[in-house]
Amino acid sequence: MAEVVMPALGESVSEGTINAWLKQPGDRVEVDEPLLEVSTDKVDTEIPAPFAGTVSSLLAAEGDVVGVGSAICLIETSTTVSAVSQDGPKPSAASVPHASPAPAAARLTVATPAVPSAAASRSVGSFLSQPVRRTAETRGIDPSTLEGTGRDGRVRLGDVLAVVDRNSTAATLSQTPSSPVAPAAVPTPPPAQPIRQAGPSATVVPPERPMSPVGAVRTEPLTRRRRIIAERMVASLQQSAQLTSFVEVDLTLVARQIASLREEFSAREGVRLTFSPYIARAALDALKEHPSFNAQLDLDRNQVSYFAEEHLAIAVDTEAGLVTPVIRSAGDLSIAGLARKISDVGARARTNKLSPDEMQGGTFTLTNTGSRGVLADTPIINQPQVAILGAGAVVKRAVVMDDPRLGETIAVRHMAYMSLTYDHRLIDGADAARYLGTLRQRLETPPVDV
CATH class of the missing domain: 2.40.50.100 (RNA polymerase II/Efflux pump adaptor protein, barrel-sandwich hybrid domain)
Structure with a gap:
């Protein structure tokens, strides 16, 4: 054996x-x-x-x-x-x-x-994670009756919650004015406790929070991934003094280049050409000019460590929650190399194919919430890093421009907001402005060779 x-x-x-x-x-x-x-x-x-x-x-x-x-x-x-x-x-x-x-x-x-x-006592095919099993038990659902959407027909949490939603909708539709739902199914909230005398002063005991009506609230177990994310986000805000600065960038030349190279690039590199590698390349170039953003602060030892290489963490949205795989030595990659790497780690993150070593060692993080249509946000620093760049959605807008021949004129341009959250304990606002200025200059004058 x-x-x-x-x-x-x-x-x-x-x-x-x-x-x-x-x-x-x-x-x-x-x-x-x-x-x-x-x-x-x-x-x-x-x-x-x-x-x-x-x-x-x-x-x-x-x-x-x-x-x-x-x-x-x-x-x-x-x-x-x-x-x-x-x-x-x-x-x-x-x-x-x-x-x-x-x-x-x-x-x-x-x-x-x-x-x-x-685990051994369950029948073959009943591959249930702890959150799925607990949710099914609390809702009185037999997982063996469900058609799973996971690997090999495995029942996932979304399959169970879909049944919960259908049952809730059916219960709502079955209610009519002539047959209201009996309120006896809802636990009666306990009455407020009387004032307890304790010597000359009195202590008021507040009543327990009443439960919401049936069907108004859906309770489910918190997954391990979600709990880890929650703990890390709160810890990050408590650990460093975080401030966010914004800059607006004209990505019209990048958009034109992507449109002209899309088919040729896809055939040559095997991946789609998008705004992400351009933004990543500009962010990495700015790190080389402003090394304070590619650093780590240690107040306990009273020192700052500046990294010789740029290891770029990419925020990826997955079914289980946010993950940030790391592209090692990303500062040495071209736009084509970054496009391949970003596509690779994104695909493997969504299919749980990343190794734990690929999830650590980042020195700077890029999150592209603009891919979901968000104009701008204030991302939270991925500790122990000191900065994170957020890329907003690229939208066409009418912009006032200074033309050398026509003077001030209005033109349709591809515009986007970039947000930089940084640790104010190490980096000042003027430093952030200089970094964003370099980033904007790189993006508005993209390289010819991609």
Whole structure:
């Protein structure tokens, strides 16, 4: 029997939470085939099987937090069978002396009776994450009756919530004036408690918050990813003095270049040409001229570290929430190179194919909320960085321009707002203005060779 352990999940990551088992006891698994989904404070990722065989038992259930190197499941392989039977009859578990565990990610062990776990007792195909299972139980929904939209028909949280919404809508439509809904189903809020006397003073105990009417509120468990994002955003605001400055940029020349090169670029590079690599290239050029934005502040040691390279973190919207994969040495890439990298990390982020190491080490972050039509926002710094650039939507507007022949004239231009949030403990407003000025100059005079 081969023992699979929790693999190393990246630098500084010592444990992971099992989100879902993609294979169940009795399932055949091939080498490098996805075996389970694991969540860390960095990323959600699929763990492949280190060898082929048949899953014998699961040693950890979904929702368990498991340390790196700890056993998580047993797989029966032809290698383990031949190794046991090579020297004679297969020994019993009691007759085999205990040996110290091997340090490898997959260790060979003698088969022992597997202790049934909650994950192992479920039928094949019931791949339910903890949030999905809890939501289904609280809503009285049988997940086995649902048609899952996930991998291999797996039921996702959205599938359960869709049923909840349909049930709520059906209940609302069934109500008529002649048959109102009985209010008895709504728990009666407790009355306010009387004033409690405590010596000469009195303490007023406020009543509990009354519950909302049935169907007005939908409650669901907070996912691990959402909780991590929430904690990090609040911690970022508490850690640094954040200020946001804006600049308006004329992207007309970039828009014309994209339109003229779109088909040729796609055929040559295999990805679409968009505004994102242009903005990334301009942001990186500005970092080279203004190194204070490519730095890290450490007040405890009373020092500032300036990075020799620009490692660009790209904010990516995924089904599970926001992630920021890192493009290493992005300052050395051309617009075409950045287009390929941005497309690659974006696609792998949305399919949980990123490794934990790709989620750390960024020195500056770019978030493009303009792709969703947002004109401008005030992004929160991705700690321990000191700045983040937000790109707003590119829109056509009538703009007053100074023409050398016609003087002041009105023309239709492609305009966008860029927002820079920075750590005011290290960077002054004048520094931010200079950075944004360099960014605007780079974007309004794009390179000819893309």
